[in-house]
Amino acid sequence: MLDILERAGMSHCKPSSTPVDTHSKLPADGVSVSDPSQYRSLAGALQYLTFTRPDIAYAVQQICLYMHDPREPHLSALKRILRYLQGTLDLGLHLHRTSPADLTVYTDADWAASFSPACTEPLFKILLLKAMFGRTEKYCSG
Structure with missing residues (x-):
């Protein structure tokens, strides 16, 4: 900074x-x-x-x-x-290198089988180094 x-x-x-x-x-x-x-x-x-x-x-x-x-x-x-x-020079997130750099992705494996138009988007969460940096959620009503 x-x-x-x-x-x-x-x-x-x-x-x-x-x-x-x-x-x-x-x-x-x-x-x-x-x-x-x-x-x-x-x-x-x-x-x-x-x-x-x-x-x-x-x-x-x-x-x-x-x-x-x-x-x-x-x-x-x-x-x-x-x-x-x-x-605010003292504020901010501190990113530290961890070993190993794990990338974990969780997804709804059955999202394509849904026939409801309200449930056509895939659900996923991406974790890098145990911190979430991507996510989408869709709640289905039927």
């Missing part, structure tokens, strides 16, 4: 208590940013960071919607995320 803050020139910025402004919607218009490639680079770095910082996932998703044509309001939203990170 510190390297992202340094790349943005915000390693000593004032922290924000939230990653997104909950009172207003991010507008699609505004003045174009002066360096769109830096915006894209920082947005991509934040996107990667969401693996260990799921608390910023929504805010990052919102700024990534405008990577093709970033405007000043989008850059302000990106900077707010960075200010939030500055104030």
Whole structure:
């Protein structure tokens, strides 16, 4: 996180208590940013960071919607995320390597035999290193 803050020139910025402004919607218009490639680079770095910082996932998703044509309001939203990170450097998920890297998939083996249109989706759960990262459930009514 510190390297992202340094790349943005915000390693000593004032922290924000939230990653997104909950009172207003991010507008699609505004003045174009002066360096769109830096915006894209920082947005991509934040996107990667969401693996260990799921608390910023929504805010990052919102700024990534405008990577093709970033405007000043989008850059302000990106900077707010960075200010939030500055104030929460000690938060995040810690991923540790375990041995061996087990991948376990559980599925409903009889899902195809269901003739109910409400039950046509397969059910599955994927566990990697004993942590669930994918799941779908469909409850059938008949």
